[in-house]
Amino acid sequence: MNWEDRVAQSGQLMEWPYPVRYDVENRIEVDVLVLGGGPGGCMAAISAAKKGLKVALLDKAHPKRSGGGSGFDHWLNTPNPNSKITPEDCVEWEAVTYKGYSNSLARYIAAREAYDTLLEIEKMGAKIRDIDDEFKGAPFRDEKTKFLFCYDYENRFQFRVWGATFKPAIFNECVRLGVQVFDRVVATSLLNEGGRQGGRIVGATAFNMRTGEFYVFQAKAIINAMSCHQTGWRFSTEMNGFDMFKPNITGDGPAIMWRAGAELAQMERSRPGVAPGYEYPSYGTGNSMNTWHPATIVDANGKEVPYVDAEGNIVKSVDDRCRPRPGQKFLAERSPHPLYAKPMIIPDLAQRIQKGEFVLPLYADLASMPWYERKAIWGLMVGNEGRTRIPVKIGYEAAGFDAGRDMLQSYFTLSGEPYPSQDKTLLQGPYRMEAYGNGGEVVVDWDLRTNLDGLYVVGDAILAGNYYYHACATGRYAGRKAAEYASMSGSSPALDLRQVKREKTRVYASTRRQPGKDWIDWKELRFAGARAMQNYCGGLRNERLMNTGLKWIKDIKKEYYPQSYASNPHILLRVLETYNILTVDEIILQACLARKASSEVMGHFRQDYPEVDPPEWHRWITLKQVNGATRIGELPLDFGGQLNDNYEAHNRDYKGFLKKKK
Amino acid sequence: MKEKKLKKADPGKKCYAFPNKPTPSMPIVIDETKCTGCNRCVNICTTDVTVPNPEKGKPPIIMYPEECYYDGCCVEECPVGAIKMRHPLMSRVHYKRKETGEIKRV
Numbered sequence: 001m002n003w004e005d006r007v008a009q010s011g012q013l014m015e016w017p018y019p020v021r022y023d024v025e026n027r028i029e030v031d032v033l034v035l036g037g038g039p040g041g042c043m044a045a046i047s048a049a050k051k052g053l054k055v056a057l058l059d060k061a062h063p064k065r066s067g068g069g070s071g072f073d074h075w076l077n078t079p080n081p082n083s084k085i086t087p088e089d090c091v092e093w094e095a096v097t098y099k100g101y102s103n104s105l106a107r108y109i110a111a112r113e114a115y116d117t118l119l120e121i122e123k124m125g126a127k128i129r130d131i132d133d134e135f136k137g138a139p140f141r142d143e144k145t146k147f148l149f150c151y152d153y154e155n156r157f158q159f160r161v162w163g164a165t166f167k168p169a170i171f172n173e174c175v176r177l178g179v180q181v182f183d184r185v186v187a188t189s190l191l192n193e194g195g196r197q198g199g200r201i202v203g204a205t206a207f208n209m210r211t212g213e214f215y216v217f218q219a220k221a222i223i224n225a226m227s228c229h230q231t232g233w234r235f236s237t238e239m240n241g242f243d244m245f246k247p248n249i250t251g252d253g254p255a256i257m258w259r260a261g262a263e264l265a266q267m268e269r270s271r272p273g274v275a276p277g278y279e280y281p282s283y284g285t286g287n288s289m290n291t292w293h294p295a296t297i298v299d300a301n302g303k304e305v306p307y308v309d310a311e312g313n314i315v316k317s318v319d320d321r322c323r324p325r326p327g328q329k330f331l332a333e334r335s336p337h338p339l340y341a342k343p344m345i346i347p348d349l350a351q352r353i354q355k356g357e358f359v360l361p362l363y364a365d366l367a368s369m370p371w372y373e374r375k376a377i378w379g380l381m382v383g384n385e386g387r388t389r390i391p392v393k394i395g396y397e398a399a400g401f402d403a404g405r406d407m408l409q410s411y412f413t414l415s416g417e418p419y420p421s422q423d424k425t426l427l428q429g430p431y432r433m434e435a436y437g438n439g440g441e442v443v444v445d446w447d448l449r450t451n452l453d454g455l456y457v458v459g460d461a462i463l464a465g466n467y468y469y470h471a472c473a474t475g476r477y478a479g480r481k482a483a484e485y486a487s488m489s490g491s492s493p494a495l496d497l498r499q500v501k502r503e504k505t506r507v508y509a510s511t512r513r514q515p516g517k518d519w520i521d522w523k524e525l526r527f528a529g530a531r532a533m534q535n536y537c538g539g540l541r542n543e544r545l546m547n548t549g550l551k552w553i554k555d556i557k558k559e560y561y562p563q564s565y566a567s568n569p570h571i572l573l574r575v576l577e578t579y580n581i582l583t584v585d586e587i588i589l590q591a592c593l594a595r596k597a598s599s600e601v602m603g604h605f606r607q608d609y610p611e612v613d614p615p616e617w618h619r620w621i622t623l624k625q626v627n628g629a630t631r632i633g634e635l636p637l638d639f640g641g642q643l644n645d646n647y648e649a650h651n652r653d654y655k656g657f658l659k660k661k662k
Numbered sequence: 663m664k665e666k667k668l669k670k671a672d673p674g675k676k677c678y679a680f681p682n683k684p685t686p687s688m689p690i691v692i693d694e695t696k697c698t699g700c701n702r703c704v705n706i707c708t709t710d711v712t713v714p715n716p717e718k719g720k721p722p723i724i725m726y727p728e729e730c731y732y733d734g735c736c737v738e739e740c741p742v743g744a745i746k747m748r749h750p751l752m753s754r755v756h757y758k759r760k761e762t763g764e765i766k767r768v
Contacts, residue, residue: 237728
């Protein structure tokens, strides 16, 4: 029953079901503190706990399923015994595809250790092999190891796994190793040594989103695994959770790191997207992208839409949709670059539909495909991807859908295409921007440490980081590095109590009613922020336009945010998230103003600087705060330097699949 | 409207003054005959859509339905299979049966 039913049935308003204790302050001291309990955060906690340290882990939800917890389908970029692909290859395809705007340092670390990480998670209880022989004889199966692969059946470095089994296994390992888990406890700030912005990170503040209790953590090393920003441009007041992006990924991580003085980059990156509220369930419609590759697509009359390779040659057999064309090195998951692009549905499909060559609607025809592909797409991939296992695989089947005899409708060129990159006709106009690409924003060194002593980052929080494999591998690595730092750093540095007090005042400000003034709801604030970003930081930008946007965001934050009121701790969380989103909007606008050039990869087009990607701007723009003022800097795209040498120099004692001998 | 006159007349059926519910108002449907009120779904939810029922042992209350992320963690966690995920109506997908050409909907 919903709230209204309950009230009508009982005849009483419902009291908040948890005790509300805004005045309680908990003090916790540990060696390593992990903020964020998604796969990356949990792996970091496990790594640090294995070194015998005292570790605490905070999460906005429950780490058994939070983050990418309900599931995932692909484990990418993993050199392994079945493949000739090297870590250098894994770095190369992304660097080439994104014209250098790729974090080769973190990608290299992840590729070096992804296989070790996968085997470690298998030991925790996750299913990574076809042990039940469901796919015996399939062309993407290695009969000896029982590993399954996707996208490129010859090069075999992208795994198909039972992703829904991963997170509970990883979480159980955290518990087994004695990690102190604080679920529903949300970090609100990082604490600097001496309270000085830019100083060493010595702790964090947090609050419980059910009871409102305050937490002050003190630690020798802190790991931020709170993901990236995804919500600046997008908001729907009602269906905000149905959005393509997880409502929890609000940019709390970058906002609190920004306030502490951490250096961020690629904040100017965005791309066009579908308006929120008009989407279909992710991977819940017939399509041929990502999870659904290489699904057969037919039109309303059953006419098959052809697949073509990157040179435009028609690819006839289903199996060949997952093999490199002659002379092509390998196929990479998200690359449209001819060197690595997998065969795709014809790129001019929308125009050919307009000419009448294909009749709407289209359908995904899994029934016509070989058994192993049908079973892999519908049974394994849709059966394990985050938001598809329950509502799509199980839900659709319960409603009568049978992948062996039915064709699932595609919404291509109809409204609400769930995978926006598929239909370019939906991408027009400045009203449909979103933060996307390879999410994260924090600049890291070879220890995955930020510019702030004692602060490490993981997964999607890392500059240009994304994917489950990357979260797990970098989490495991950062946990190891943070543990080494904590072990060497003696006793915990003291907290600055004035900084704690200031933060506490900020956190609880909206819990006090201001009669006649508290009529700005968090939803209205968030909608206003999204509107400002769509209008002033949209598909086409210029200096004055963005300055107006920046002023508007600052005004919303200064004049209207203080009028918000949180009637319970849950709403307090949403109010505080809104503050962080507005903070991130300010950073984005400052980054966009600082990049005085257009850039295709960044999705950043300036009327006043129309030349696209001029060579002198071929670098990262960095931003950080020093004494409350923004300082713009720059970083070479290849800041990782010589990847193999640097990795070796920083990991002399590490042993794994690619480092057996030393 | 003459309020005094209205009050004197028959009080009518009891009706509460509610604001509009957010859309969609029911992202999950809980079978109240099966639910034991263990609140495991409340604790696993990644966005805190539900809260415990003030009456112990009763089904949880859907408090913030518009925040549902539709990942189905609650369904998976329920020990008695009492929860069904319900996609918003405007997002229901159609399919076609190949043999008969019938158009159906999930």
